[in-house]
Amino acid sequence: MGKADVVPTPGVSSDTPAFDAVVVGAGPAGSATALALARAGRSVVLVERGPFPGSKNVYGGVVYGRVLDEVVPGWWNEVPVERWVVRRSTMMMTGTQSLAVDYRSAAWGEAPYNGMTTVRSRFDNWLATKAVEAGAQLVTSTVATGLLRDGHGRIVGVRTDRDQGELRANVVVACDGVNSLLAKEAGLMAPAEASHHTLGVKEVLDLPGHVIDERFGLRRDEGVDIEMLGCTRGIPGGGFLYTNSDTVSLGVVLSLPHLAEAKVRPEELIADLKNHPSVAPYLRGATLREYAAHLIPEGGYDTMPTMVTDGMLVAGDAAAMTLAAGLWLEGVNFAIGSGLAAGRAVDRAIAAGDCSAKGLASYRSDLEGQFVLADHKRFRKAPALVLSERIQQRYPGLICDLVDGMFTVTNPVPKPGGVRLTRSVAAKHGVKLRQLAADTVRALRVFG
Amino acid sequence: MSAAGGVPGSGHEVPGGTWRGISFEDRMSTVEFRVGERAHITVDSDVCRSCTTKACVTACPANLFAPTSEGGILFNYEECFECGTCYMVCNHEGAITWTYPDGGLGVVFHHG
């Protein structure tokens, strides 16, 4: 298996492509694409700029693995898992309060499982290895620096930063992640728009496994996923906490333009979260192992680029495929799903001898027919709702105060009635009952 | 261990354990950077002088943009996450030239 230090001899002078496909980026999207193509018997080279797959990648994170059922049967027996998520908690918070909806499922702790915590240096490497075992050629420490075009402007490969490092192929699959310089160069994507992106900053904290078990109510291999709303000083976004084997991942996700405007440093918001009375006791004594940052394309369906052009496809985060709709933060499964579909589409196009945009068009319809674009289409209005001012700045406090009003015993003053309580709490947070009702209806529509 | 031969190593232990106590230097010392000779990002301080927001200064998670007394920006590319925040929040055309470091160089995450 290739510790590939050498770029495969490219057909520099000839017009014949050296490969059926060159896939740029060995993240989940790229490795899934390469896996599908190699399995179909196509020659494929997978180019990764980091020293190993996963070395440039950061997520929360939880991987939802069922998308692998068909390509790696029994994947759960071999995937590098930290813990299987059996508990999922959604927390609404203010600086001093929190209300959690806490769900636990025994079924999530058994095969085929639901979500797993894993780290990207290990998971991405594992998936890339699958592609290599199937016959793909992995080339690490190599940047695809631009697109090669023929006389008609059709994309015929990529330039790399290696000597004589041109890679010619029938099709280029751009799986180069959120900043996708290739999709931009191809003219498929408009220049980056800050408002469609959030910044995620994360701390991985050392904490012994048995301490994690005790504090979070877990048995070995069981994990928890906590999503938090209202913990980012009004900057649209949220927080997350995930348990790994012997570490805890804690971070915040922040709307870029609002972060810039607030003039707050991102690590201060993590510090806030770590000192929150609902979070601090979990982390007592934990020490920082690694700090990290990465962008998320949060705009959803309406901000996706054109996905196909002559000789090129775009998959995963490069095509803004992370589903980040408040209740969900899923990107790896969408990247894998789109990568597998890209691989299938390229295989069909090559078989038909037509790698033009028309020949590759089955990619889009394939995605529309499965979760990748179906989920995005269904929840296309969710990003705007979840990042809206009332949801972000008013409702967490409003909801916490409602619960406070119900559970704080004010003897000898009698308990307040529900309607009066709701009205006064809503008024305190600057929300009219009419707006509350309208937002409820809107939420039902968006998520229903 | 793997197709690519990378060995996710162990991170640094940071003494103490109280969050506010971690200096930014200690925080960044937990991250591995394989620093290349070429600056993959450059900032044109002359353009920055006319910028009133200086959005990059607080938003860059690696804190690499330092305002100068002349109203410009002093930028150091060495400990960069390669995230893209800076060019997205900057609204001055030409202030930031943004590329990736050469292959194999730059940030290496072990617990991403």
Ligand SMILES: Cc1cc2nc3c(=O)[nH]c(=O)nc-3n(C[C@H](O)[C@H](O)[C@H](O)COP(=O)(O)OP(=O)(O)OC[C@H]3O[C@@H](n4cnc5c(N)ncnc54)[C@H](O)[C@@H]3O)c2cc1C
């Ligand atoms: C803070 C945060 C939390 C998240 N939490 C979750 C979560 O819990 N669950 C989940 O499912 N998703 C989560 N996501 C989203 C998830 O990380 C992404 O959706 C996923 O990584 C996308 O996979 P990808 O393969 O498309 O892109 P990436 O994983 O970004 O991979 C792109 C690859 O391309 C390489 N590359 C880029 N340009 C070039 C080039 N020019 N030449 C060569 N190589 C190149 C990069 O080095 C990288 O390896 C989170 C994201 C963030 C930032």
Ligand code: SF4
């Ligand atoms: S880099 Fe952009 S945002 Fe930062 S100071 Fe210069 S012009 Fe302003």
Ligand code: SF4
């Ligand atoms: S890419 Fe990210 S870490 Fe690097 S300078 Fe820009 S904002 Fe800072």
